Amino acid sequence: MNDRADVDRELDCTLEYQSFSLELATPLETAAGTIESRDGFLVRIVESTASEDDLAVGYGEATPLPGWTESVGDCETALERARVAIEDGPAAALDAVDGQVAARHAVTLALGDLRASREATPLYRHIGRGPMIGRVPVNATIGDGAPTETARAASEAIDRGFDCCKIKVGNRSVEADVERLRRTREAVGPDIELRVDANEAWTYTEAKTALEGLADLGVSILEQPLPAGALEGHAALRERVQGDGVAIALDEGLLEHGVDAICEAGAADAVVLKPMALGGIDVARQIAAWVQELEITPIVTTTIDGVVARTGAVHLAASIPNVPACGLATASLLATDLGRDPVLLEKGAAVVPQAKGLGVNGVWTE
Ligand SMILES: O=C(O)CCC(=O)C1=CC=C[C@@H](O)[C@@H]1C(=O)O
Ligand SMILES: [Mg+2]
Numbered sequence: 243m244n245d246r247a248d249v250d251r252e253l254d255c256t257l258e259y260q261s262f263s264l265e266l267a268t269p270l271e272t273a274a275g276t277i278e279s280r281d282g283f284l285v286r287i288v289e290s291t292a293s294e295d296d297l298a299v300g301y302g303e304a305t306p307l308p309g310w311t312e313s314v315g316d317c318e319t320a321l322e323r324a325r326v327a328i329e330d331g332p333a334a335a336l337d338a339v340d341g342q343v344a345a346r347h348a349v350t351l352a353l354g355d356l357r358a359s360r361e362a363t364p365l366y367r368h369i370g371r372g373p374m375i376g377r378v379p380v381n382a383t384i385g386d387g388a389p390t391e392t393a394r395a396a397s398e399a400i401d402r403g404f405d406c407c408k409i410k411v412g413n414r415s416v417e418a419d420v421e422r423l424r425r426t427r428e429a430v431g432p433d434i435e436l437r438v439d440a441n442e443a444w445t446y447t448e449a450k451t452a453l454e455g456l457a458d459l460g461v462s463i464l465e466q467p468l469p470a471g472a473l474e475g476h477a478a479l480r481e482r483v484q485g486d487g488v489a490i491a492l493d494e495g496l497l498e499h500g501v502d503a504i505c506e507a508g509a510a511d512a513v514v515l516k517p518m519a520l521g522g523i524d525v526a527r528q529i530a531a532w533v534q535e536l537e538i539t540p541i542v543t544t545t546i547d548g549v550v551a552r553t554g555a556v557h558l559a560a561s562i563p564n565v566p567a568c569g570l571a572t573a574s575l576l577a578t579d580l581g582r583d584p585v586l587l588e589k590g591a592a593v594v595p596q597a598k599g600l601g602v603n604g605v606w607t608e
Contacts, residue, residue, distance in 0.1 A: 255335070256287070257286070257324055257325045258288075259318075259348070260284045262282060263280070264281075264576050264578055265279045267575060271413060272410045273442070274309060281314055282304050282314070282344065282547070284303055286302075287299070287353060298357075300351075301351070301602055301605060302348035302355065302554075303348055303580070304518075305344060306344040312343060316342055316345075321348065323339070324339050324349055332349075343518065346521040347517055347521055354368060356599070358600070359599035364594070364595060366557040367561070369561045372561060376593065378559040378560050379568065380406070380571040380587065380591060381406040381437065381569055382395075382404040393429035400430050404571070404590050405433070406434070407437070408439055409438050412442075416448050420455035420456065432460065438456060439493070442466050442468065442494055446468060449468055452467065457486040460487070463490075463511075463512060465491040465514065473499055473509040476510065477509045480511065489539070491513065491541060492509060492510040492512075493514035496510075496515075501513070501536070510538055512541055513538055514569075517551070517554060517558055530558075541567075541568055542559040542569070544572045548605075549584075549605065552572060553584055553602050555568075556594060568592075573585075581602065581605035584602055
């Protein structure tokens with residue numbers, strides 16, 4: 243913090259971190275592999291001044307994911323650097339985690355939580371400076387499974403109040419995946435939004451074939467059908483699907499190419515913003531504002547994180563005007579969590595915490 247008040251306050255910051263391991267209730271099957279557990283670090287930053295009672299605390303979470311972020315080892319090394327560097331102030335701690343996206347996510351989230359708490363404002367209003375937002379729309383996340391299993395999981399999600407489901411594809415033949423979506427559409431009816439995520443699994447020909455079937459089933463978004471590098475391929479798919487309602491979203495492609503290249507190639511209708519993979523909700527918020535200027539839709543998702551990072555992603559989504567359904571309802575994928583979840587899911591939306599800061603408590607083990 244560098245406003246006038248801070249100089250007068252002689253701020254003193256400490257940073258600590260604790261490792262954790264969270265099992266998934268059921269492994270999440272994706273075309274990029276199976277996610278069985280989430281190992282990471284809880285981060286706490288305490289800012290104090292000479293006066294005893296002037297203490298502020300912020301929490302962050304670094305949950306590396308292979309293929310998306312640095313390794314757990316590199317993350318821990320970066321956090322140790324930040325633990326020492328913060329004696330010279332928050333900016334030094336940020337320098338210490340530069341280039342390590344999960345570690346930077348944790349430090350920036352803890353600083354954001356701390357600063358928003360000092361402002362006595364919810365984190366989403368601290369980062370977006372926008373109006374009060376009560377809820378953000380969310381999608382259910384459904385992994386790869388047999389047609390009957392997929393249709394059942396989607397029906398259960400609808401029964402729990404969701405009106406949007408994102409289904410993992412790309413592990414089977416295109417015909418088998420289209421059949422999975424057909425059975426799901428039969429089970430949930432015409433009014434539920436269905437999206438699919440292929441995690442780079444298809445060739446252009448496979449994606450073209452899939453799109454014909456998916457369009458007939460009213461699928462709204464096809465996420466990352468081709469390898470991350472294939473910008474021209476995604477642009478060509480977009481030209482093919484003009485008017486048939488299937489939008490192309492880039493996820494891994496955003497991390498590979500960035501916004502400029504995607505926009506220049508005309509490769510995406512939407513981009514997926516994963517704060518953990520982008521290095522923080524601050525970075526993701528800037529990208530969201532940028533792509534909305536370019537009439538590209540931002541969609542926020544977790545990286546199947548603990549409650550601290552997941553709640554940070556909810557605040558990020560709440561700070562983005564007119565955000566569509568986001569991949570934030572991943573708490574149920576975890577068998578255990580870091581602490582109580584301040585985010586209630588109801589009627590297809592996440593109720594945004596209005597407490598000061600992040601709004602997560604009881605996660606730190608003394
Ligand atoms: O978007 C969602 O519904 C939840 C997040 C999600 O699907 C993912 C999180 C992390 C890695 C991937 O398996 C996957 C994705 O590719 O979007
Ligand atoms: Mg994805």
